[in-house]
Amino acid sequence: MKSVKLALIAAVFAATPAAAFAQDVGATIYGNDGNPIGTVEQKTEQVVVINTGKHKAPIPANLLFESDSGHAVNATKAQVDAMMDQQVAAAEAKRDAALVTGAAVVSINGNPAGTLGAVDLAADEITLESPDGPILLKKDYFMVDADGQLKALVTRDQIANAAAAAGGGAQ
Secondary structure (H helix, E strand, O other): OHHHHHHHHHHHHHHOOHHHHHOOOOOEEEOOOOOEEEEEEEEOOOEEEEEOOOOEEEEEHHHOEEOOOOEEOOOOHHHHHHHHHHHHHHHHHHHHHHOOOOOEEEOOOOOEEEEEEEEEOOOOEEEEEEOOEEEEEOHHHEEEOOOOOEEEOOOHHHHHHHHHHOOOOOO
C-alpha cells in the first residue's frame, strides 16, 4: 500500500512541469540552504529569470523544485551570483578582445554599422566609423554574439541620429 501511494505521488510530480512551481513573477526562489536567492523576474516554459539583487540569473525551469522553504534551486545565492560573475567576466573579456581598430560592427538588429576607428579601452572611448560619420561609444555599448560577431547595442537608426547630432564629428 505504501509503495502504491509513493508511486502515485511520483506520478503527480512527474506530470507537473518544474516551471509550474514558479508560475508567478515576483515569487521568491530559495537556495538549497533554505535562504532566498531572489525573485522571479521573467519566465518562459524553459527559463526562469531570477533577480538576485546583483544579477538577473537565467535558470533552466527544469532545475526548479519544491522544497520545505518554497520554490527552490539546488544552489545558494552566493553560488548563483558567483556563476553569473564568471559569465559576465567571460563575456566582457570576449568583448574587449574584439574591440580592435578595423573590426566590423553590426547593429543590435544585425545591420552593418561600420568599423571601429580609434579604440582606447583604458579611457573607455571607442570610435565607431559609421556610414553617417563617426560616433564615440563606451565599451558597454558593445557585445560579441554567439556567432562571434561584434555588435553595437544600438540600432542603425540610433547610430545615424547620433552621427547627425554630432555634425559628422565624434561625440
